[in-house]
Amino acid sequence: MSAPDPPTPSFDLSGLIALVTGSSRGIGRTLADGLAAAGATVVLNGLDEARLDRARAELAADHGRDRVHASPFDITDEDQVSAAVAGIEDDIGPIGILVNNAGIQHRVPLLDLELADWRRVVEHDLTGAFVVGRAVARGMVGRRRGKIINIGSVQSELARPTIAAYTAAKGGLRNLTRAMAAEWGRADVQANSIAPGYLHTEMTQNLVDDPAFNAWVVGRTPAGRWGTGADLVGPTVWLASSASDYVNGQTIFIDGGMTAVV
Template identity: 50%
Template sequence: MNSLFSLENKRVLITGSGRGIGFLIAKGLAESGAEVIVNATTPQGADEAAAALQQQGFRAHAVAFNVTQSHEVNAAVEKIELEIGPIDVLVNNAGIQRRRPFLEFPEQDWNEVIAVNQTGVFLVSQAVARRMVTRGRGKIINIGSMQSELGRETITPYAASKGAVTMLTRGMCVELARHNIQVNGIAPGYFKTEMTQALADDEAFTAWLCQRTPAARWGDPQELIGAAVFLASKASDFVNGHLLFVDGGMRVAV
């Protein structure tokens, strides 16, 4: 049974993994045997994350590129494939958040959210999937959100971008499954991270969250690792186009 979830001899690229959830996912995949390639927009961020994993005995490499810039993405993927090896699994984790009321939301902020959260997934997936198709195998995991299907005040552009990630996941599945490529998504609920720290510090919001969520608590980012390992491993070979919610039951509760 353990072989179903083993990532030995698998090479995984995780975008936006210099810190936060991306770094934890990289560490969790490495613990399952994967050779991981961490990414940040700056060389320093990528190098520090890779070094932290290497110090723990994991196989890790650093590659800096901006997911919104096609020339950087294409050059980075080519470099990885030539110098490190074929990418077996891609985790599209890079994402940003901006909070403003819809009627006051600046166009520039909208463009930035869409560029990172939506266009970045498209660009990196396309560059990596072209090589996966040639090899006849691969897995792509897109990090969505509970807001892929639910709306909330002040984050309409974020929800729109994550809704688009859901449909990118399904569309890529339809086109790539015939090439033995599985494309799935993980939709986290409310987790305590740097991005949500302000909400976690808000006692009224936390009280509402605990009442609204059947599990009655915030999620621990460590609890996303199992979903990532499952979707990256042989255990999910016939799972495709699926959005796996990790939300303590919030989405299904009235």
């Protein structure tokens, strides 16, 4: 088998270090794999250390031990985040790419939503991106170079019953992305958001298995299918690369056309 063609130079991430939160499985792991395939050295993150170690070992088998690392920390804990970012930059090198992917979901009607659950979702899906983004951006701004990619959702723009906290957090993340661009753009730091549509993941398997909901997604999406994590890799590599140096503060919907039609 012949070797794969080298990446187009403007999309080549060789020599860059990428931190991907929530990357021991699911979308985050897929994105970390895609960034590594484009040449980046990746740092995986998660709270389950055993699962994180397995993910690191598996990705290292494909990309090399020196290009796949792991850093277990809680994205909502300011002290843990500060220590982890400092450790990564001391031991591995400056973080040039941050993917804020970690998040949670909680489905319950709005009238029945407990305040504690509201706070938990917003803390993980919005505040965590602020805490990690601020910690990493301090170095990026000082070096006058960096890429931040926040993982939003079609719920950054739309709403559905039973996911009010998630919808509010993802809507807030869209404007947090704009705030990052407004404040850090002059330091040549670009912050953008990817807003996936309905993806077939572990988190959504119960929805895929629901015949009525599955039919709604397939019928509502011009592409006629659920998305996959692989559908997000190309846009993520683009936003992480020099090819997107004049793109800042934007939310890119990767949804098979769902938000473009009525």
